[in-house]
Amino acid sequence: MARSTITQWHMFKAVVDFGGFNQAAERIHKSPSSVHNAVQKLEQQLGVDLFKMQGRKLVLTASGAHLLRRINYLLHEVERMEHVASNMQVGIESSLRIAVDEAFPKEPLYQALSNVSEEFPLIRVEVLETILSGADELLEQGKADVSLSPFTLSENLSEDICTVKFVLVAGAGHHLSKAKLPLTLEDLKAHRQIVLRDSALNKQTNYGWLGADQRWTVSHIASSIELIRRGLGYAWLPQHAVAPFLEDGSLKALNLSRGAVRSTNFYLNFTDGELLGPVTRSFLGQIRYLTLN
Amino acid sequence: MARSTITQWHMFKAVVDFGGFNQAAERIHKSPSSVHNAVQKLEQQLGVDLFKMQGRKLVLTASGAHLLRRINYLLHEVERMEHVASNMQVGIESSLRIAVDEAFPKEPLYQALSNVSEEFPLIRVEVLETILSGADELLEQGKADVSLSPFTLSENLSEDICTVKFVLVAGAGHHLSKAKLPLTLEDLKAHRQIVLRDSALNKQTNYGWLGADQRWTVSHIASSIELIRRGLGYAWLPQHAVAPFLEDGSLKALNLSRGAVRSTNFYLNFTDGELLGPVTRSFLGQIRYLTLN
DNA sequence: TTATTCATTCTATTTTTTAGAATGAAACAT
DNA sequence: ATGTTTCATTCTAAAAAATAGAATGAATAA
Numbered sequence A, B: 001m002a003r004s005t006i007t008q009w010h011m012f013k014a015v016v017d018f019g020g021f022n023q024a025a026e027r028i029h030k031s032p033s034s035v036h037n038a039v040q041k042l043e044q045q046l047g048v049d050l051f052k053m054q055g056r057k058l059v060l061t062a063s064g065a066h067l068l069r070r071i072n073y074l075l076h077e078v079e080r081m082e083h084v085a086s087n088m089q090v091g092i093e094s095s096l097r098i099a100v101d102e103a104f105p106k107e108p109l110y111q112a113l114s115n116v117s118e119e120f121p122l123i124r125v126e127v128l129e130t131i132l133s134g135a136d137e138l139l140e141q142g143k144a145d146v147s148l149s150p151f152t153l154s155e156n157l158s159e160d161i162c163t164v165k166f167v168l169v170a171g172a173g174h175h176l177s178k179a180k181l182p183l184t185l186e187d188l189k190a191h192r193q194i195v196l197r198d199s200a201l202n203k204q205t206n207y208g209w210l211g212a213d214q215r216w217t218v219s220h221i222a223s224s225i226e227l228i229r230r231g232l233g234y235a236w237l238p239q240h241a242v243a244p245f246l247e248d249g250s251l252k253a254l255n256l257s258r259g260a261v262r263s264t265n266f267y268l269n270f271t272d273g274e275l276l277g278p279v280t281r282s283f284l285g286q287i288r289y290l291t292l293n
Numbered sequence C: 001t002t003a004t005t006c007a008t009t010c011t012a013t014t015t016t017t018t019a020g021a022a023t024g025a026a027a028c029a030t
Numbered sequence D: 001a002t003g004t005t006t007c008a009t010t011c012t013a014a015a016a017a018a019t020a021g022a023a024t025g026a027a028t029a030a
Helices: A006-018 A021-027 A032-046 A062-086 A106-119 A134-140 A185-189 A221-229 A239-248 A278-290 B006-018 B021-027 B032-046 B062-086 B106-119 B134-140 B185-189 B221-229 B239-248 B278-290
Strands: A051-054 A057-060 A095-101 A124-130 A146-149 A157-171 A192-197 A214-218 A234-238 A251-253 A261-270 B051-054 B057-060 B095-101 B124-130 B146-149 B157-171 B193-197 B215-218 B234-238 B251-253 B261-270
Touching (some): A006 A021, A006 A032, A021 A032, A057 A062, A062 A106, A062 B062, A095 A106, A124 A134, A157 A221, A157 A239, A192 A221, A221 A251, B006 B021, B006 B032, B021 B032, B057 B062, B095 B134, B095 B278, B146 B278, B157 B221, B157 B239, B157 B278, B193 B221, B215 B221, B221 B234, B221 B239, B221 B251, B234 B239, B239 B251, B261 B278
Parallel strands (some): A192 A214, A192 A234, B095 B124, B193 B234
Antiparallel strands (some): A051 A057, A146 A261, A157 A234, A157 A251, A157 A261, B051 B057, B146 B261, B157 B234, B157 B261
């Protein structure tokens, strides 16, 4: 079966990285003979000449160069495995609860969660989808570790995380979509607006900046899109949520005379940083990084 | 850095595979204490409990189960690396020369070559594209190790490899494409046929089953398609080569009264099997397998 | 030339791995 | 119940492997 050892790989790599047996030996705090022995044994176990001498200079053979690539990869994988193992022992958090506003873009969130559970494979992830102040409510009630919401918190730590563009949309067959001229607020007031209900139990703010005479209130972005695609009204919705429908033509972005696009800042909220476990810290790092651009 | 060893992984895996320390010890021809020691050391080096006892039954912990997956993967990768290494030493062929008829489907060929060079990473691959007897000529002249051609060989070994369908095609704007009724051979004779020139220097067979009065002869399928798309004639061409153009409508399959589709068998030809090196053997295995369906 | 910097080998020492015997606990058979 | 078997587990001594240190010789640099 497997004849080579990880230590041999390390030494082989070291010889290449530091340009010689003696240099490698010094850098990895081993004797030259140890390094030489290990590499020599690796060579005979693999049945491959890894190095050849050109004068006094050590040069990788073609085989050696190729095996080095594979071995580097293996070493990297081993390191990952052991790192994961080191984060698996009892004592660390076993769950990560995230309250996230529905208007927050899902891609970076899911990517971040995927990366975190790569690092902490035994973690249980809970994603609590909320609207408006619902995310922060859950955080304050201790039902979530982190919230991604459009509001900052007074009690806890908040930081800017990203900006979400809201566009005014209506169904392709809607009267507003057929208007030639830019729309005014008055035009909008004459039609039904679909509004998102705040999911917090305490407060009652609603998404929707216009005081339309008729309004329907729904609990989910998906429901809002459903209604609008059926031509039952218009709404402000996150661009990323309606992009595919704008693409296939079932929704139209309305041409407002002033401010057809609005932006909302989203914030990353969490309780005291000192008390955070490694899982939450890792998640924070990931989501910060992934929402950078 | 890396603290665990491959031997430890093997023993860990063995304990799981064979359901206990003692059984594992017996199966891998080690003493129970060796196995136990190795796994115990692995546990403390990773800082993870791999097993727990339920009565006298050994059960993987959740961490153990996850690490086993990663370790299995690692063991598999190590094996691959060592297998590749074992095929890399001097003495084995360093090149693989394949003469292949242009009408032969490229996908399985390229896939087979990709798999072979995965196994023998230092190999130099030469693909010699030929028409008709050209492939076998190269094989007989010793300029190729394997040929994929529409002919069998008398001197060397041949085996069926796959069947290629030829369809009669013309450009979308061509007279023949516009015919309502099925075409007859007489209809075809009235138009220009594009024929493929045999790439062998000795022989002079040409692809094209019909004795058209006018004929143009070209050296490559790509040229033939070019001409036909421009409406300059018709030709018998491999279905897989013209499929994309039939799809986009720039070529039309002609509706012949009898035999609008013809099939040609392709053969895998090579010299004496005893003398084949491991690289050629591997390629033969791959191409056989990939053309099975 | 001389000195230096290497790879490489040899030998002794230290460390690690292994086997064998022994112990105790749980499951099974009678 | 009772004895037997099948385990994991530990201990100790032997075997094997890794390591260091000194030494050699070859190639380069001063």
